[in-house]
Amino acid sequence: MTLLTLTSLRKQYGSVAALDGIDLSVTAGSRTAIVGPSGCGKTTLLRLVAGFDAPDGGRIVFDGRTLADSSSQVPAHKRGIGIVAQDGCLFPHLTIRQNIGFGLEAEASVKNARIAELMDMVGLDPAMLARKPDQLSGGQQQRVALARALARKPRLMLLDEPFSALDTGLRAATRKAVTDVLTAAGITTLLVTHDQGEALAFADQVAVMRAGRFAQVGSPREVYSRPVDAATAAFLGEAIVLPADIADGQAKSPLGVLPVDDVAYRGKGEIMLRPEQVTVMQDNGSDSSKGASGTITDINFCGPTSDVRIRLGSDPQGFSFRLDIPSREALAAGDRVTIGVAGAAHLFR
Structure with a gap:
């Protein structure tokens, strides 16, 4: 009622x-x-x-x-x-x-x-x-x-x-x-x-x-x-917003091909990931299939978490984003990392 x-x-x-x-x-x-x-x-x-x-x-x-x-x-x-x-x-x-x-x-x-x-x-x-x-x-x-x-x-x-x-x-x-x-x-x-x-x-x-x-x-x-x-996404919490080409429930993005929560849309658009969907691991070069690669360009220790900025690919002007990651990962500026994504990205319509 x-x-x-x-x-x-x-x-x-x-x-x-x-x-x-x-x-x-x-x-x-x-x-x-x-x-x-x-x-x-x-x-x-x-x-x-x-x-x-x-x-x-x-x-x-x-x-x-x-x-x-x-x-x-x-x-x-x-x-x-x-x-x-x-x-x-x-x-x-x-x-x-x-x-x-x-x-x-x-x-x-x-x-x-x-x-x-x-x-x-x-x-x-x-x-x-x-x-x-x-x-x-x-x-x-x-x-x-x-x-x-x-x-x-x-x-x-x-x-x-x-x-x-x-x-x-x-x-x-x-x-x-x-x-x-x-x-x-x-x-x-x-x-x-x-x-x-x-x-x-x-x-x-x-x-x-x-x-x-x-x-x-x-x-x-x-x-x-x-x-x-x-x-709205940014106001409600940390969000990674990526440009993408979408078709058949898949998005080609700077983080690779990701599933999206909209199977009907086709064309260019923006997709969103929440930080809990993203994992960052030091790249030892052994397996490139585990996710996209990037470089830490800046890192600030904040206690239980560290505030990092990651640039994707090798282009100095490439796409970059910031993320809070657990401080147990002993990472430093300049380190190469692998970025994994769990779950579907959200498509803004």
Whole structure:
């Protein structure tokens, strides 16, 4: 069942089209991530859904009820939607108990029971209830912000880059905890992020946004493995894009003849490989059938991986690409290498 529907949504700021005809359907109980670079319009979209801004055109329908269109708008506090912002937006002068209970209208005993339930739900010690926000870690503050947003039992939760201010290790742990809580509660979630890995790990549905429009909407595996164009491919992760001549499901490319995921297309085009499809081994000259050959022109050690640039063939002006490879390969600039490819390349149509 579809819970949230956005149709031809538009928002203009002066001459800038922040949103330029957004269409999106969100299934009840699902998790959707909107991912894109800074300034692409993703936070503006979240503000329209929350009710903080009004659209200039289009429609927002939530559970069969029109929340906003170009002529009318339901106020934010009447939408039954929760939101967690990047910094949590906790009230610094209130205790954790007062923050979570803010806006809850109930008798003291009922209110305290709900607060205790929420603390347990987000995995926080009840002893923290008497503390102020500045006495908690960043991850704990975000869990409190989530508990406060859950307090009024919203059917839709909006997450506006809630993990971006956290350290890398804490970010992953907090994201996992938040995901588990929302899944257990069966709450439909809309996450806005510029972190591609976060979007792919969190969501059932990913919408890639660029210049106020969705470039592609699909499952995480679909948008990562079968992006619509090279720009989307590069934004979602490292990609090797190669020119090729395609026919009968095969592509003649600088890396040799490779299978492609489109057997119908014939002609010139571009194909894409993801780094996990590519292996790089030192070329001992014994077996040229294992893949294309190339030369490492630059290498930077980065701990578990090394950032290398490989030029194919012997032509100094030949095709080159960069790749992260495991640092266990003791390679150096100038080394000859063999490049192997596993699986089919993706053809951009």
